[in-house]
Amino acid sequence: MIPRQSPILTLTLNPALDMATEVAEILPGEKLRCADPLMDPGGGGLNVSRAIRALGGDSLALVALGGLTGDRLAGLIRAEGVTFLSILGPGETRQSLTVNDRSTGRQFRFMLPGPVWTEKERARVFTLLAATARPQGISVISGSQPPGVPADFPAQLAASMPDSRVVLDTSGPALTAAVTHPIPGLFVLRMDGEEAEGLAGRKLDTRADTADFAQGLVRQGVAQRVIVARGADGNVLAEAEHRLFAKAPKVEVRSTVGAGDSFVAAFVLALARGQSSAEALALGSAAAAAAVTTDATQLCRREDVDRLLPACTPVAV
Secondary structure, three states: OOOOOOOEEEEEOOOEEEEEEEEOOOOOOOOOOOOOOEEEEEOHHHHHHHHHHHOOOOOEEEEEEOHHHHHHHHHHHHHOOOOEEEEEOOOOOEEEEEEEEOOOOOEEEEEOOOOOOOHHHHHHHHHHHHHHOOOOOEEEEEOOOOOOOOOOHHHHHHHOOOOOEEEEEOOHHHHHHHHHOOOOOOOEEEEEHHHHHHHHOOOOOOHHHHHHHHHHHHHOOOOOEEEEEOOOOEEEEEOOOOEEEEEOOOOOOOOOOOHHHHHHHHHHHHHHOOOOHHHHHHHHHHHHHHHOOOOOOOOOOHHHHHHHHHHHOOEEO
């Protein structure tokens, strides 16, 4: 029996055609002979929708596409069976490249910036969001912001869908703006440990330190829930009166690409199915761990998530 779930909408304004390959060794000034590339649709919100589908859920992905790369990306999205609506983006959709160095096992990621968005193009997005976001549904704003948008763009996006539960997973100036000028009613804010330390202005060495910081943001009205990913240690979730930690299972890391997006996908899907914050944290942590066991730009697999889930039981912190 397929579990019932609330509608989930994801937004990706700066998607990428993700290419992944490997070389024997990365050396400067040399011609580096690459293996046949793997190609996947990429970008925060789009990856969230891909992972939701992999976990047996449904979502609607709004994706900005442009040019020949955008056409190629649309074909990859269709091939994965993800339901999406295309937004006409400015210029050519960007590409990204992930290269593994076989001699060291190190991974190098090259991210192009994407086309610049004007005010007119941003206005089209607000109109589309207002028409597609569902009351009491969950709307995920995830990934890098495209060039040309202001730092408070996520707040403007959220304001265009006031009856939706908004989840924000971003970085840089957009994250700083969301903390210094809170988005009214923000449902979930997620960040990684390095970003949390930058905002806190200090090291967050222990899980309790991270929980103190996250709960402080909740009590300041930044979001109803704040999640901080502590890398290989695990994930902290804070609400106004509760703080939870779910450890990351020990797995063989093949690629870290998509771990955060897999976490968000599983966390949001659990909440959309009516599960508790603790259950959502456990599922998200299992999905993130599952994602790092897959190659290149691939995301979590459902069977791996199910296998790892028992090791992710949250505890109070």
